[in-house]
Amino acid sequence: MTVVADAPAQTERAGLPVSGDIDRYLDLIVADLPDDDLTSRLKGLRYAIDRLNLAFSRDAARLAAAFANEDAGDLLDAPTAGEWIRHNCKTSRSVAYDCINVGEQLQRLPKSADALATGAIGFAHLSVLARTSSALVASTPESAFVEDDLLERARECSAGRLWHYCMRLRHALDPEGVAREQRIAVEERRLQFTVWDDGSLLISGQLDPIGGAAVRTALEPLAQPMGQGDERCLEHRQGDAIVELSLHSLDAGLVPQHASQRPHLQVTTTLETLRGLQGSPAADMEFSTPISSTTVQRLACDGNIARVVFGPDSVVVDVGRAVRVVSGATRRALNARDQHCQWPGCERSASWSAAHHLVHWVQGGATDLSNLILLCHRHHWMVHEGGWKLARSDDSRLLAIPPVYDYYRVRAPDLPAA
Secondary structure (H helix, E strand, O other): OOOOOOHHOOOOOOOOOOOHHHHHHHHHHOOOOOOOHHHHHHHHHHHHHHHHHHHHHHHHHHHHHHHOOHHHHHHHHHOHHHHHHHHHHOHHHHHHHHHHHHHHHHHOOOHHHHHHHHHOOOOHHOOOOOOOHHHHHHHHHHOOOOHHHHHHHHHHHHHHHHHHHHHHHHHHHHHHHHHHHHHHHHOOOOOEEEOOOOEEEEEEEOOOOOHHHHHHHOOOOOOOOOOOOOOHHHHHHHHHHHHHHHHHHHHHOOOOEEOEOOOOOOOEOOHOOOOOOOOOOOEEEOOOOOOOOOHHHHHHHOEEEOOOOOOOOEEEEEEEOOOOOOHHHHHHHHHHOOOOOOOOOOEEEEEEEEEEEOOOHHHHHOOOHHEEEEEEHHHHHHHHOOOOOOEEEOOOEEEOOOOOOOOOOOOOOOOOOO
C-alpha cells in the first residue's frame, strides 16, 4: 500500500472534497423528507454517518497497516496512525483508535458490516462488536467468538445494553483478560487540581469503573435536592456533595493524621475580620485564596477557636489553648433536640450538620440551646454567605427567607440623584 503526503499543489483543497459536493450529498439524503419530519431526517442522516464511519474505518485500518509495515510514520511525521488521524482528521484519540479497531476486525465481522449497510444496526453496535472480537481473539481460541449470536443481540438492543452483554460474555470466556483490564484501569487512576486566577479549583481525572462506582455511590445520596428552594442542577448538587463529603470526613476525624495532627481547616483571622468590621482584611486559609468575613463567621459558628497574639514584626507573643465554641455536652443536647438539619424540608442527619448560632456569638449571641439550631453544610452556607434569613412564624415554624438580590450578580454603583 502506498501512502501519499499532501503535495504543495493540493494545499487549497488539502485533500478534502469540494464543499458544494458535500452540500448536494446532504440534500440528497433528505430530499424526499419534509422539513418538519425531524425523526425521519435524523434517522436518514444518522444512517449516512454510520455508512461513512464504516468507510472511514476501512481506510483507517489500512493506514494503521502502513504504519506497521512501511515507513508511513516518517513520511507523515506521526508516531502512530491513530495520532495522525486525531490531528489531521480533527477528531479525538478514542474515536481515531476505535475506527482503526473496527476496520481491523471487519474480516471477522462480515455479517455485522452487512447489517450496518442495511440499517439493521448502527456504527455504535459495530464498535462494541469489534472491541469484543479484538479482546476475545487476542486471548482465546478464535472459535470462541461467534458473530451470529452477538449480531442477533445487537439487532434487539441498544449499544449500551450490547456492551454490558458483551462484557458478561467476555468474562465467561476470558475471566483473566477482564481481570487484567480492571487491574490496568486501577493503575491509571489520576486526579489533577488546577487553581484558577480567582482561587477556584478545576478538578480533572480518571477513575476505574469500580472506583468510579464507589465515588458515585458516596455522592449520590448527598446530591439529592434538599429542602425548600433547592433549584440547583445535577452538576451543581454533585459539586456541593463532594465538598460536603470532604467537610464531614474532616469534622468526624475520618482522615488519617498527618504530622501527629488531625487534618482540619485552619483559618487565621484578625478579631476585626471575625466581627465583620468595615476595613478589616480578608482572612487566610491553607490551600485557598483569602476568604471573606462572612465565611470566617460561618466556620467559627461551630469550630475550635485559639487566640494568637502577635508582637512587632509579626512575632508570635502568645498562643492560647484551642477551645470548642459549642461544647460536647451542648452539642449532644442539640443533636438530641433537633435530630437533623432544621432548614424547611431538609432532613440531613445531625452528624452531617453544624451548630448554627441564630445570633452569632461574635455579636453577643449566647452559645446555648435557645440560640442554636442544626444546619447542614449547604444550608449553613446559604444563611451566611448566601444571604438567606431564618425567622420564626407565629406558630414557631422556622421559615427560610430568600435574599432580596442576586448575590451572583455584581451590582452597579448607586447613581447620584438627578
